[in-house]
Amino acid sequence: MVAGLAGLVTTAGTVVVLGVAHAAPVRHEAESASCDGTIDSNHAGFSGSGFCNSDNEVGAAVQFSVSASAAGSATVTVRYANGTTANRPADVVVNGAVAQPAVGFGPTGAWTNWVTTTVPVPVPAGGSTIRLVATTSAGLANIDYLEFDVAGGASQARYEAEAPPATCQGDIESEHAGFSGTGYCNSDNAAGATVRFTVSTAAAGAATVGIRFANGTASARPASVQVNGSTVASTSFESTGAWTSWVTKRLTVQLAAGSNTIGLVATGSAGLPNVDFLDGPAGGTPPTTSPPPQTSPPPGGDVLIVAPNGSDNAPGTEANPTTLTSAISRIAPGGTILMRGGTYNFSQTVFIQPDNNGTANNRTELFAFPGETPVLNFSAQSENSANRGLAIGGSFWHIRGIVVERAGDNGILLGGHNNIIERVVTRFNRDTGLQISRFTAGAPRDQWPSNNLVVSSVSHDNADSDGEDADGFAPKLTVGPGNVLRYTVSHNNIDDGYDLFTSDDDGTISPVTIEHSLAFENGTLSDGSQAGDGDRNGFKLGGEDFPVNHIIRGNFGVDNGQHGFTYNRNPGTMTVSNNVSIDSAERNFNFDAGTSVFRNNTSCRFDGGGDNDRIVGDADGSNQFWSGSNGSRCSMFSGPLGWSFDADGRLIVTFGGVPVTP
Numbered sequence: 045m046v047a048g049l050a051g052l053v054t055t056a057g058t059v060v061v062l063g064v065a066h067a068a069p070v071r072h073e074a075e076s077a078s079c080d081g082t083i084d085s086n087h088a089g090f091s092g093s094g095f096c097n098s099d100n101e102v103g104a105a106v107q108f109s110v111s112a113s114a115a116g117s118a119t120v121t122v123r124y125a126n127g128t129t130a131n132r133p134a135d136v137v138v139n140g141a142v143a144q145p146a147v148g149f150g151p152t153g154a155w156t157n158w159v160t161t162t163v164p165v166p167v168p169a170g171g172s173t174i175r176l177v178a179t180t181s182a183g184l185a186n187i188d189y190l191e192f193d194v195a196g197g198a199s200q201a202r203y204e205a206e207a208p209p210a211t212c213q214g215d216i217e218s219e220h221a222g223f224s225g226t227g228y229c230n231s232d233n234a235a236g237a238t239v240r241f242t243v244s245t246a247a248a249g250a251a252t253v254g255i256r257f258a259n260g261t262a263s264a265r266p267a268s269v270q271v272n273g274s275t276v277a278s279t280s281f282e283s284t285g286a287w288t289s290w291v292t293k294r295l296t297v298q299l300a301a302g303s304n305t306i307g308l309v310a311t312g313s314a315g316l317p318n319v320d321f322l323d324g325p326a327g328g329t330p331p332t333t334s335p336p337p338q339t340s341p342p343p344g345g346d347v348l349i350v351a352p353n354g355s356d357n358a359p360g361t362e363a364n365p366t367t368l369t370s371a372i373s374r375i376a377p378g379g380t381i382l383m384r385g386g387t388y389n390f391s392q393t394v395f396i397q398p399d400n401n402g403t404a405n406n407r408t409e410l411f412a413f414p415g416e417t418p419v420l421n422f423s424a425q426s427e428n429s430a431n432r433g434l435a436i437g438g439s440f441w442h443i444r445g446i447v448v449e450r451a452g453d454n455g456i457l458l459g460g461h462n463n464i465i466e467r468v469v470t471r472f473n474r475d476t477g478l479q480i481s482r483f484t485a486g487a488p489r490d491q492w493p494s495n496n497l498v499v500s501s502v503s504h505d506n507a508d509s510d511g512e513d514a515d516g517f518a519p520k521l522t523v524g525p526g527n528v529l530r531y532t533v534s535h536n537n538i539d540d541g542y543d544l545f546t547s548d549d550d551g552t553i554s555p556v557t558i559e560h561s562l563a564f565e566n567g568t569l570s571d572g573s574q575a576g577d578g579d580r581n582g583f584k585l586g587g588e589d590f591p592v593n594h595i596i597r598g599n600f601g602v603d604n605g606q607h608g609f610t611y612n613r614n615p616g617t618m619t620v621s622n623n624v625s626i627d628s629a630e631r632n633f634n635f636d637a638g639t640s641v642f643r644n645n646t647s648c649r650f651d652g653g654g655d656n657d658r659i660v661g662d663a664d665g666s667n668q669f670w671s672g673s674n675g676s677r678c679s680m681f682s683g684p685l686g687w688s689f690d691a692d693g694r695l696i697v698t699f700g701g702v703p704v705t706p
Contacts, residue, residue: 127155148222153285260287346379378406385416402440412445425452437483459483477503494524511575567605580605586614
């Protein structure tokens with residue numbers, strides 16, 4: 045890894061800026077709030093004079109009135125008890141709009157066992173209402189109070205445990221529901237097992253951090269707290285009653301100005317609890333998804349420089365660069381390849397072979413040279429299924445900032461494991477721009493690609509000659525567990541924006557998560573041309589009647605040539621939440637079978653065409669599907685579409701120039 049770039053090896057969503065924190069959160073007792081139920085005091089341990097025991101029904105709510113000194117992101121901490129054995133999820137609604145859908149309020153082991161959970165929410169300046177709304181017939185957990193961290197003070201960020209810059213001595217897992225991001229750290233069951241977070245603060249001094257964790261055993265799991273390698277405190281992570289019951293423990297530590305490492309080190313043989321994230325300061329120069337401008341690579345580390353005019357046998361320095369294929373063949377695990385800007389012309393596939401791997405703690409990097417754009421051009425290839433552009437069979441690679449275009453088949457075939465594809469563009473390829481499928485034909489299921497993250501990337505104008513195969517992004521046919529597409533944009537591809545097809549030949553694939561992404565104008569290329577055989581969907585979620593429980597949340601589908609979101613013969617139990625679909629040529633939402641769960645989706649029409657949505661599954665009143673008229677939320681989505689990436693890689697979608705969230 046390049047010295048000096050280590051703190052930049054992150055992904056959008058791994059470090060999320062939450063806004064600003066208040067030195068002392070304001071506590072709002074539930075017995076003084078509006079409670080759809082009764083104010084009870086029969087279970088000891090509550091704060092104040094009682095708690096809200098909501099009605100046992102979907103939509104039961106407790107509402108708090110809060111105030112912020114400035115608009116931004118605030119931290120909400122809810123104290124609750126759940127003496128049942130089942131999760132009682134709730135939407136967090138701010139001023140009538142869902143800010144956090146289906147937040148888990150898992151079992152706490154007893155009605156007298158009170159724990160907290162923390163979520164960030166956007167708020168305007170002045171007064172707001174924050175409402176917890178039950179999404180199941182069991183109603184809410186018993187709610188004791190809500191604490192509101194008002195704007196002011198130091199910037200806050202969320203550091204997820206499952207990906208850099210965090211490190212986990214153990215496994216990244218997603219077995220127990222209710223976690224944030226794409227997973228959590230399940231440490232080794234041993235004394236000394238560690239999870240570490242790299243945080244940044246503008247000035248030295250005391251900082252409050254929040255550790256979200258779950259401990260489903262009956263015994264506490266003690267740990268020492270380290271800052272920059274020195275033990276500064278000890279703490280204990282008590283039982284939370286279940287592995288799906290996540291709570292937040294707050295600690296105060298002294299930090300130096302700039303970058304700091306905060307570590308939790310197990311002091312018992314059981315190891316740490318499952319650790320979800322750390323909320324902490326985001327001052328100084330926090331990790332970002334783009335390195336700062338620089339005129340030369342930083343010194344030290346195993347670094348190879350490549351350039352369009354490089355030579356295979358060159359040492360790979362800035363003065364004497366090598367070629368991409370040579371650099372890939374000789375880079376050490378955890379090393380960095382920096383690609384100078386310009387066009388690299390290839391007639392054959394560039395391979396990263398399955399035995400060419402980084403490590404869990406030190407990915408091998410293939411990065412654009414800071415401030416430059418390398419373009420891998422495969423126009424010399426003929427259209428043929430064997431003629432991919434970049435074929436990735438290795439694991440623990442991080443690829444950032446490159447363009448792959450005009451390949452004879454896929455621009456990128458992602459067939460390895462635990463890779464990050466970030467700020468990459470695939471365009472004008474003669475099949476799908478980026479496809480996640482097995483690297484080797486006939487590879488068994490346990491070799492199918494898994495735990496890959498595609499983030500802040502774009503795929504557009506991919507088109508095959510028959511017009512029915514080239515999608516933007518396609519995790520399909522042979523896909524292992526844990527693959528995520530986040531903050532991606534797929535537009536003007538000849539077939540579908542996103543294709544999660546399953547076939548009789550290979551059987552079911554593992555669930556895929558697509559979140560906070562955008563599909564628009566698929567089925568029509570940017571030059572206006574179309575092909576009669578293309579499916580033209582925004583999000584195509586299945587095939588051949590195989591049930592797969594994909595997670596599709598927080599996405600936009602706009603002006604796609606057939607359906608915006610379609611089950612495509614997937615009769616599974618998908619989670620379809622907080623999506624917006626606008627002016628699809630046929631249906632905005634088309635789900636003819638299955639038991640999928642639909643929450644807070646919005647369907648709008650401004651062009652006068654299309655058909656009513658068709659929904660089979662669990663759909664409640666939080667959705668606004670199209671059945672002849674627009675719902676109230678459509679007024680936010682009536683202007684021209686715009687999109688861009690924020691500095692930290694988050695996708696910003698606008699309508700009429702106004703940023704919106706689904």
